[in-house]
Amino acid sequence: MGSFPGHVLPGTLFLVIGVWHIWSALVRYSSNPKSFRVRVWSPVPGFDGKLKYLELYVVAIGGFIDFCIELFYSTHLRLLVHGALNPIHMNNFEHAGMLLMFVIFGLIVLLSEKTSFLPLPEGALCLIAATAFSAEYFLFFFHSTTHKGLEGYYHLILVLLIGLCILSTIAGALMPTSFPIDLASGISVALQGLWFYQTAFTLYGPMMPDGCQLKGNDVMCRSEDSEVRGELLANLQLFSIIFVVLAATAGAYGFAASETSHKDIRNSHMALDG
Template sequence: MGSFKGHVLPGSMFLLVGLWHTLNSITNYVENPKAFRARVWHPVRCFSGKTRCLELYILLVGTFTDMCIEFFYSTHLKFTVNGAINTNHLNDFEHAAMLLMFFLFVIVVLISENTRWLPLPEGSLFVVAAMAFTAEFLLFYFHSTNHHGLEGRYHEILVLLIGLCIVCALLSAAYPENFAADMLSGIALTLQGAWFYMIAFTLYGPLMPDGCSDVRDEIVCIGDSFEVRGEAVAHIQLAALVPCLWVLILVAYGLAAHFWGHPDVFHPPSSEITDFRSGPLDSPMSAEH
């Protein structure tokens, strides 16, 4: 069982970073399609010096703070009981371990991008990001908290979205020049953050489906029909979330192309245009006639 804040806090981080990544990916592409390269993070253009890494600093502080909350505050410093690990807080330990991976990811990016101590080749940072998402995937897949019923369905969808983040990160590592792969990474991250919000407001907030309630830290539905109805609501939420996000992205792409678009965005290079009218004239059959 989780909590409203426990889902809103990480959801906010994933949602904001996902939107930031998607918008920067679009802007970088429309400005110069031929020179486009995927980036695992994006500097703030209006800043200079170290402040250009504002995204990384926010992630660093956010992951560290959330990790400390899970490991120290949520456990009340009761790490062990009679010399053994405190099983009442396994959930908190798992969350802290997951956040540690994202914290280490940010550290690696900062060292690699701003120093000469860790000159990683292109695409390696996406692999590190995929490893962090893999840790998150394994956490929710083999969770000590037994998610079942309606709560289990929401977390099953979350696991699928995390898996999508892993695939997109690996695609960006393999094809850094591919705009679609990089944009999908941002979309997957945004969807994950938005779904954290869906979980928070549905299971721990005012959108709890009829016939279901929180009973002793467990989501319980009156009968199977109410549980099936609640799961259908989850499917509808996901089905509505995806097209809404796509519309926003298409609008953002159109605006970015209008204000900052390179000519190649509107008109492909002449070498890529096929003159179909001259095709038949150049064919062997045409030469015979």
């Protein structure tokens, strides 16, 4: 089933990384559009380079902490039953496997960027990131926990957002100079993080729709009409989240362009005005 912290923690990681990816893409493009390249990760400037790899450390360490919570804390160390994986905690094992993929991604990129043992081009790193998102996609699509009703609807939307992450990341490897693709990648990751939050507050928090309630490990609705109203509310929530993210991205681009706008961008704006 899941829990409130079980959705908020990964949601926070995806949201932070997504927002940083959006901002970095905007700044890099507005600074020099001709030299723009898609990046699967973005260095943190300043501080004498001490925080350059902060994003990768957040992915690797944050993912590892969440991995440990799913594998050890949530299972109460009852990993095996009669020599086999404990069937009660299969969803925790699946979540741990998903998180492990992102930990591996963070470590591979760190090795590629900081050492000479595994020098990989940016396109290859994009495909590795797409592999991690694909593992997450298949985990939620073929989840051992059967998602039904309103809960299933929220997780269906989550799967679709993960699919956007996969497509945009693969597109980044195929079109390494495309600013829209890089921006779409950051937006899709941020949307995924926000939807984790929305799922947590709706299914496990104070935003449960009228006529539905959490009973044990299941979300139960009094009638089909209550379930339909809950799904329509989910559609409205998704639209609102997308609108907020796009509006915030547009505002952030305006700010970045005013601070670092390259002459090519200014000239293109002047040409359009003329």
